[in-house]
Amino acid sequence: MAAITISQLTKVFANGVRALRDVDLTIADGEFFALLGPSGCGKTTLLRTIAGLEAPNAGRIVIGERDVTRMPPGPRKVAMVFQDYALYPHMDVTDNIAYPLKIQRVGRAARRQRALETGSHLGLAGMMDRRPAQLSGGQQQRVALARAVASHPQVFLFDEPLSNLDARLRMEARTFLKRLHADLRITTVYVTHDQSEALALADRMAVMDGGVIRQVGSPVEVFQRPANLFVASFIGSTPMNLLDARVDGGLVRVGPDAASIPESARGLVQEGEPVVLGVRPEYAELHPQRVAESIAARVVITEHLGTAFLVDLETAAGPVQVVVSEESPPDTGDDVFVLTNPQRSLLYRRDTGELIGPASSLAGLATAAAR
Amino acid sequence: MAEGTLPAAPPAADTRWLVRAVIARVQLYVFIALVAAFFALPMAWLVLSPFDAHPTLVAGLAHPTLANFADMFRNPAVRGSLLNSVLLALGTMVVVVATAALAAYALSRVHVPGHNVILYVLLLFSSVVTGSAAMVPIFLLAYDLHIINTITGVVLVLAGGLLPAAIFILKDFMDSTPASYEESARVFGAGPFQILRDIVVPLVRPGLAVIAVWSMVTVWGNFLTPFILLRDPSLTPASVQIYSFYSAGGTANLRLISTFGLLYTLPVVVMYLVVQNRYGFRFYGGIKH
Numbered sequence: 001m002a003a004i005t006i007s008q009l010t011k012v013f014a015n016g017v018r019a020l021r022d023v024d025l026t027i028a029d030g031e032f033f034a035l036l037g038p039s040g041c042g043k044t045t046l047l048r049t050i051a052g053l054e055a056p057n058a059g060r061i062v063i064g065e066r067d068v069t070r071m072p073p074g075p076r077k078v079a080m081v082f083q084d085y086a087l088y089p090h091m092d093v094t095d096n097i098a099y100p101l102k103i104q105r106v107g108r109a110a111r112r113q114r115a116l117e118t119g120s121h122l123g124l125a126g127m128m129d130r131r132p133a134q135l136s137g138g139q140q141q142r143v144a145l146a147r148a149v150a151s152h153p154q155v156f157l158f159d160e161p162l163s164n165l166d167a168r169l170r171m172e173a174r175t176f177l178k179r180l181h182a183d184l185r186i187t188t189v190y191v192t193h194d195q196s197e198a199l200a201l202a203d204r205m206a207v208m209d210g211g212v213i214r215q216v217g218s219p220v221e222v223f224q225r226p227a228n229l230f231v232a233s234f235i236g237s238t239p240m241n242l243l244d245a246r247v248d249g250g251l252v253r254v255g256p257d258a259a260s261i262p263e264s265a266r267g268l269v270q271e272g273e274p275v276v277l278g279v280r281p282e283y284a285e286l287h288p289q290r291v292a293e294s295i296a297a298r299v300v301i302t303e304h305l306g307t308a309f310l311v312d313l314e315t316a317a318g319p320v321q322v323v324v325s326e327e328s329p330p331d332t333g334d335d336v337f338v339l340t341n342p343q344r345s346l347l348y349r350r351d352t353g354e355l356i357g358p359a360s361s362l363a364g365l366a367t368a369a370a371r
Numbered sequence: 372m373a374e375g376t377l378p379a380a381p382p383a384a385d386t387r388w389l390v391r392a393v394i395a396r397v398q399l400y401v402f403i404a405l406v407a408a409f410f411a412l413p414m415a416w417l418v419l420s421p422f423d424a425h426p427t428l429v430a431g432l433a434h435p436t437l438a439n440f441a442d443m444f445r446n447p448a449v450r451g452s453l454l455n456s457v458l459l460a461l462g463t464m465v466v467v468v469a470t471a472a473l474a475a476y477a478l479s480r481v482h483v484p485g486h487n488v489i490l491y492v493l494l495l496f497s498s499v500v501t502g503s504a505a506m507v508p509i510f511l512l513a514y515d516l517h518i519i520n521t522i523t524g525v526v527l528v529l530a531g532g533l534l535p536a537a538i539f540i541l542k543d544f545m546d547s548t549p550a551s552y553e554e555s556a557r558v559f560g561a562g563p564f565q566i567l568r569d570i571v572v573p574l575v576r577p578g579l580a581v582i583a584v585w586s587m588v589t590v591w592g593n594f595l596t597p598f599i600l601l602r603d604p605s606l607t608p609a610s611v612q613i614y615s616f617y618s619a620g621g622t623a624n625l626r627l628i629s630t631f632g633l634l635y636t637l638p639v640v641v642m643y644l645v646v647q648n649r650y651g652f653r654f655y656g657g658i659k660h
Contacts, residue, residue: 051558074560086551090573099569100559151559 002064002154002187003029004050009059011045011211019045020056021211027204030185032178034202034219036195038234042211043191044159050189051080051157064154074103079148080157083164085140087132093119093143094128100151118150119143122180138169145180156188162197174200195235199223207231217359225264225346229276229353232346238281238310243317244350245277252277252347255316257295259340264357265347274350281310281321283344286330287337294337295320299330313338417636420629427625439630449631451605452612456635458522459529459597459608460587466530467537467586468579474534475541476567480553490542493535506599513600520602528600529590537582544578545571584646588639609635 004027011020019042027033035043048054050061052073061069068076079100087096094115101111119128122142132140141161148156161177162170178201181188192198198205199219206216207230215227226232232240243254247269251258259277261269269275287294297313297320309329313320313336320338330336347356412430420426424434443449478486509528510519518524548571556566572579594610601607607615613635616627 053554053557073558074562078558080555080558082551082555084549084551086549086555088552088570088573099556102569103556103560103565157558 003027003031004155004187004189005060005062006046006050007060007062009046009049009061010057011042011049011054012057019211020049023059023211023213025206025213025216027187027189030187032181032188032190032201032203034190034192034198034205035208036192036198036205036234037208039193041208043193043208045211046208047080047157047159047189047191050155051078052076076155077153078155078157079151079153080159081144081148081161083160085132085144085161085164087140087143087147089132092129092131093124093135096132096143097146097150100147104151114150115146118146122146122149137165138173141165141173142176145177149180149184153186156186158188158190160192161190162192163194170197177201196237199235207234209234215359221359224344225355225359226278227355227359229278229348232278232348232355236280238321238323241277241279241281241284241320242348243277243279243315243320245275245317247271247273247275251293254295257316258293259295259345260293260342262345262347262357263342268356269347275356276348276350276353277340278346278348279320279338279340280344281323283341284320284322285339285341286311286322286324287339288330288334290337291339294339297336297338299332299334299336301332302329417629417632420625421633423629425626426629439626443627443630443634446627448604448607448612448615449627452607452609453634455522455606456591456608456610459525460590462522462526463529463533463590464583464587466526467533468583470530471534471537471541471582472567472572472575472579474538475545476571478538479542479545480550490535490539494539497532497535503595506595509596510599519600520606522606525597525600528596529593530586532596533586533589537586541575541578541582544575548574580646580649584642588642591639 004025006023006025006027009020009023009025010018012018023042023046025046035046037043045054049056050063052068052071056069059069060067063076063078088099091099094112097115097119098106098111101114106114116125116128119125122145124139124142124146127135127139132143135143141164144161158177162173165173174197181201190198190201199222202219204216204218205222206213207222208214209230215222215231217225217227222231223235226235226240229242233242245252245254245259247253247261248258249271250261252261252275254277259279262277290296295315295317297315299311300314300319301312303310303312305323308323308326311322311324311330313322315338322338324330348354349356416428416430419430419432421439422435422437423432424436424438478490483489513519513524513528516524518527552570552574553566556570561569592610594614597606597608598611598614601611609631613628613631616624616631
């Protein structure tokens with residue numbers, strides 16, 4: 001059990017790629033922390049640097065009370081689960097799970113015993129003498145987990161562990177991981193490019209881009225108040241609508257129309273300031289007539305999402321998407337008006353791309369939801 | 372002739388075509404038989420002559436006997452030379468496999484700039500090292516190192532010649548094992564030698580077997596190196612020993628040569644069969660992508 005403190009971490013690869021730039025991050029003891037970002041954002045490099053598989057060019061990594069920056073991987077007492085599981089094909093399940101113990105010089109009988117205990121705990125009791133090739137993808141994944149658990153690490157490092165599973169197994173494995181973490185309470189760093197995994201699993205998460213952390217917060221914070229335009233466009237199953245706008249007399253002017261100023265930005269903007277209005281498709285409403293300050297639009301296409309409809313609209317300020325309930329889908333070609341919810345919509349400065357207003361005005365709500 | 376049916380060929384043309392086809396077939400079979408005989412007759416001679424009391428250059432069993440084998444095993448030079456060959460083959464195999472495994476692992480994992488060039492140059496030189504062109508310098512080198520006339524010297528020279536190709540083949544095997552296997556072992560605290568022993572060697576075992584058998588077979592059949600480097604008759608291996616089965620007048624002792632030839636061939640055939648059985652000479656790395 002240990003917290004992880006990362007400060008000023010920089011990694012430049014031999015080919016000149018700057019994978020990490022001055023990364024500062026603190027992960028609390030027992031926390032399930034997700035690193036999220038598009039491919040090439042540096043999240044895997046950060047994980048591998050924590051593991052000791054990559055040496056940083058500058059900065060410090062502290063696990064628990066120990067500075068491990070220059071330490072080889074072994075004594076860091078971390079366990080890593082790889083994307084391809086890295087199960088040894090020539091060893092059976094028992095030997096795979098027991099291999100970390102063999103390295104720790106645990107006696108043969110004791111390590112077989114512990115492998116069996118850990119394996120049974122993870123639902124592998126009936127298949128301890130099979131080879132990895134004889135197991136399904138989900139079973140292989142559990143063997144990889146069991147091997148990590150058996151080594152009694154201070155920290156778990158997961159590198160996209162669910163990406164090789166099909167959709168149904170992935171949901172099962174996700175629940176499984178969450179339960180395992182609740183059982184063991186071991187500090188976990190989880191790398192993924194799948195935001196639904198990060199939002200579902202993590203206590204807190206960091207969104208990375210270009211070797212820089214763009215936002216750290218609970219999934220609720222990150223989802224509801226993305227700190228900048230990158231995070232805003234990256235997070236969300238349907239991307240957030242981002243409309244160029246201008247502050248105009250207590251309103252945000254979007255093309256010829258206007259919307260109310262988001263509550264969290266009131267009093268923090270100047271008249272005439274160029275801004276970007278951010279509205280999640282789920283937090284906007286469609287009305288057949290103009291109501292208050294709303295944006296005129298025409299329906300281009302509607303997509304059925306199962307429990308709702310995603311409506312693609314064309315406005316004078318560009319395309320907008322809105323999610324409406326399944327009862328009232330508009331028809332293609334209808335003229336409608338988009339009403340934004342000032343409690344949920346967000347305002348960004350157009351020059352810096354930063355969120356206007358406190359990054360976590362919903363912090364209380366967020367932590368309550370995370371518990 | 373009815374409309375729509377194929378016009379039948381005139382009877383004369385039909386017969387000619389048939390005759391030509393038959394003649395072509397016969398010619399083919401005669402040719403194949405000649406080629407087969409060309410390769411099979413020496414084999415037949417090799418297998419039959421050792422059991423003949425008075426072997427000639429004709430393959431056959433005119434006077435069947437086992438006395439040739441009894442005679443041969445009574446000859447101390449023969450027993451000694453077979454033993455020497457085994458020592459040379461095993462010794463070289465151990466040196467080649469151990470050294471090539473370590474070198475291939477290092478070359479596969481550590482990216483030295485230009486390591487491919489190093490490997491190709493080594494490969495090029497290796498054909499020189501055991502070739503006749505380098506024999507004088509090698510003789511002088513061995514002499515100055517005081518390993519002339521020793522089994523060790525021959526083992527080192529032969530291993531030197533085999534190593535580049537062995538490293539080249541093994542590096543390919545090692546390259547195809549995913550790095551995540553070793554990285555996961557490293558995260559659990561395994562050192563380089565532990566990783567090599569527990570993970571890499573078991574995964575490239577087919578490659579090691581190929582290298583082992585290939586180096587033993589090569590050494591078993593090598594004549595020039597031991598012939599030049601070994602002066603003491605008690606150290607002579609089988610490949611050189613055959614050379615001495617002549618009478619004082621210079622005529623070949625066919626009884627000894629044929630019997631010894633058969634014995635000398637058997638280990639190679641056995642090794643081939645063993646590897647064929649266990650690994651099927653398939654080149655695979657045991658990797659699931």
